[in-house]
Amino acid sequence: MSTVLTNITKSYDSEKNVLTDVNAEIQTGEFFVIVGPSGCGKSTLLRMIAGLTPISEGEIRINDDVVNDLPPKDRNLTMVFQSYALFPFLSVWDNVAFGLKARKNTSQAEIEERVNDALKMVNLEDLKERKPRELSGGQRQRVALARAVASDAKICLMDEPLSNLDAQLRIKMRQEIYALQRKLGLTLIYVTHDQVEAMTMADHIMVLHDSKVQQIGTPAEIYKYPANEFVAGFFGVPPINILPAVKISDGRLNVNNDFEVTVDQQVPTDDLKVGIRPNELMIEKTDELHANATVKTIEFLGDEKIVYIKMSNNDLEVAAVVASDAEFKAYDSIKVSTTEKVLLFNGDGVNITRNAEDAVNA
């Protein structure tokens, strides 16, 4: 009982592939997020699962049945669109009931019960007579959710459902969607470009980039043991600092000619990069003689500060998170160093940190 993608490939006009060799197993009842920058093929992948876009190569199985050639309606799933795809001339109630009525295998009484339940679940009971144009963005989003809830399909696909909402509403709807998914036991496949959405909601995340799967894992795995430089850079705000490094001796690296770090593993001699999360970076004020960087700007976030720093060598910029009472100002001379919790990447950007490799292979 799961959705299995095997060697999925999509190409238009035999030119560059939009997606290459995607493999994944989505467990029943899990919240699976497909995330990646725009143009990485994530929506295409979702639409292939839905059956709206034909598959060039590979196989999709839902509950052990190959569904490659099944039309969308026979795949027993629902979809929530970015633009909500509501019918503007129907009331909220009729919008939710529409699919059930069209399928014709549900009795009138059951339709009413399901629609009313679904509207209750998304708190829209009072607005059921309204037309979509009389609703706010968040309410329209809820109608689209109710439509998915009212259907008896156990797989729900969502294509960037929150990207048309403002920031506060997005956080609220995020929680509502998560709660709904848990309550109904839906298998939810959710596409987004927002790494925060992915991190906060997912059971498993698939990171897509450059038409390939970069990594699949739980949010914690992906944050702590990113498979490569791209994944490391995609998750976390502010993003991880990537700096070039040179081996001095076993277990000792020189980072960007600015400072040194001890690592507990064998490393190749050249073509090495170090990834340091902003909260692992340590900075202290010092005189110009001992400084290896200068402060560029500071962002005050309330409980902490983000300090943007210009390194002395190679014109590189890094970000560090410090306590909000730390006193830094622009153009301060500072000395940058790091804890030993760093990630190592080889010349191709692959994560070669020892414990990371263990985790990925496990």
Add this chain to the structure above:
Amino acid sequence: MELDERAVLKRVFNYMILILLAVVILAPFFIGIWTSFLPTMDIAKGNLFGTNVSLDNYVAAFTRTPILRYLANTVVIATITMFAQLLFCSMSAYAFVFLKFRFRKTFFTLLLITMMLPFEAEIIPNFATVKQMGLLDNYAALIIPFLTSAFGTFMLRQSFLQTPAELKEASDIEGLNHFQFYWHIVLPYNKISMITLGAYSFLGAWNQYLWPMLTTFSNNSRVIQNGLKQLQSEETFNDWGMIQASAAIIVIPTIIVLFIGQHYFKSGMNEGAVK
């Protein structure tokens, strides 16, 4: 102060021009309506400001001429033409937008080409066809050539293209077939364009003159515009008052349709033409 005066003068001048133009355009219309209430003798004498206003002309038009029959003929033909065009144009427009088939673009180009031929150019072949089929002097002759229209298909296609693709995809997932999608979603979504085309084709059929003149010769199928012409020559002495009354009767449905459709007409026509 001076500036204010100039602004006022400018406004007065603008309104004078507008009023003048309105009078020029509307005067014949109102003179027509006015004379329809006057006795023919007054009209003949040029006495347009008589006081013998009455509805006699209207009574005469309805009782002494077959104008009711003409009206009925026209209403039937215009209504059938309107519904047929709405149905067939929307169906073919649906095919051009939502169905994928080979040579779709080619077929659409062919359709556009037929739009460029004026109807007058098709009159002789159409007449020959209708005659061969034995449909002369019959409703069918007035309806069949106008069951569908290239312009209507074109206009609805442009409108259907604006239907969001997500609605189609959502319907696919809900399991709607093409007919359900067409009937339950595309038509309601494009209601305004449908109303526009409906008004347009109704008025088009109502105002037909040349084609009915060629294909009908009896009161059984004669339509109103030709009937009006008939009134003029049927009598040895032209009863202008009654003719005016008939003309007023004919114009009324047009005005009603225009009033109802006025709002939609503007936006609808642009939607069909620009994009």
